[in-house]
Amino acid sequence: MSVMISNAAPYGRELFLRYGDECITIRRLARSQGINRVLIKVHPDTRVEALAPREASDDEVLDAVRQRARWIYQQLRQFRAQNEYVIPRRYVSGESHYYLGRQHLLKVIETLTERQGVKLLRGRLEVRIRHKRPDKVKQLLARWYRERAGEVFGRRLDAMLEQALWVSERPPMRVQAMQTRWGSCSPQGRLTLNPHLVKAPRECVDYVILHELCHIAEHNHSERFYRLMGQVMPQWEGIKARLDDMASRLID
The missing domain is CATH 3.30.2010.10 (Metalloproteases ("zincins"), catalytic domain)
Structure with missing residues (x-):
């Protein structure tokens, strides 16, 4: 398992987590002031976000990502499996x-x-x-x-x-x-x-x-x-x- 950091992007800094054979992109976002904990979210559309205090260093965010690496990978597998069976709605009779x-x-x-x-x-x-x-x-x-x-x-x-x-x-x-x-x-x-x-x-x-x-x-x-x-x-x-x-x- 390895983690990399990209250059700052307009929409937020990107982290790259390599877990096994997969490279997972994680977008770093800012949390509200006064909240010290790094929150990691995996969304159903397979976006991964790390919400961290602005004052937190990249190393601190990366430590949080490493600790949840297995969970992140499992969540992504689960959502991808679900999405294979989701058929876009057409809004016609019979749906x-x-x-x-x-x-x-x-x-x-x-x-x-x-x-x-x-x-x-x-x-x-x-x-x-x-x-x-x-x-x-x-x-x-x-x-x-x-x-x-x-x-x-x-x-x-x-x-x-x-x-x-x-x-x-x-x-x-x-x-x-x-x-x-x-x-x-x-x-x-x-x-x-x-x-x-x-x-x-x-x-x-x-x-x-x-x-x-x-x-x-x-x-x-x-x-x-x-x-x-x-x-x-x-x-x-x-x-x-x-x-x-x-x-x-x-x-x-």
Whole structure:
């Protein structure tokens, strides 16, 4: 195993990890001030990122990468295996789309008299539209998922707050599409949740909300953060693994 550093690139410095016969590119990004730990992320699209404090030396970042080298390699293998079976959606009748962990058959209905929109009826997602254009079907579905996400996330946030005894008042919440995160918590305690998360099982929604609520008490991924997470959701690691496994099927 060896690690190399490239010259600084406009979008961030690149590290190169050689593990076995593979050379893995890792992009170094800056973490928020006051957070000392290097966070390594492997995304479903096989991007690898190392989020490190600006003041951290390259050697310190490389040490963190070396320590997680086996895990990085295994995550990449897992995501590549999953992506082999992911078929890009065409937004036509007969496709399968997720909502709260269940698959629903898509039915596109062309109509000039009924209002355009999406309805969930008897296990089917029915999209009524003026003309059968895939881009328009995708747009209507995205709007429907966002509306459902706002409703579902609001209800589950209220339920999870009963367990988050360290939160004194209901935090503000918004729904916003993100490419690399299911959720985030700002330093001021505002939660942002990805609308694609509403496609996952309810326990996965609860996990992400609890994760972000834990950040109100511990804003970094410290030992205290994981201890708190384990107290409110002892089985969180298994739920996280399930959500990770579904990511490539849930996000377009």
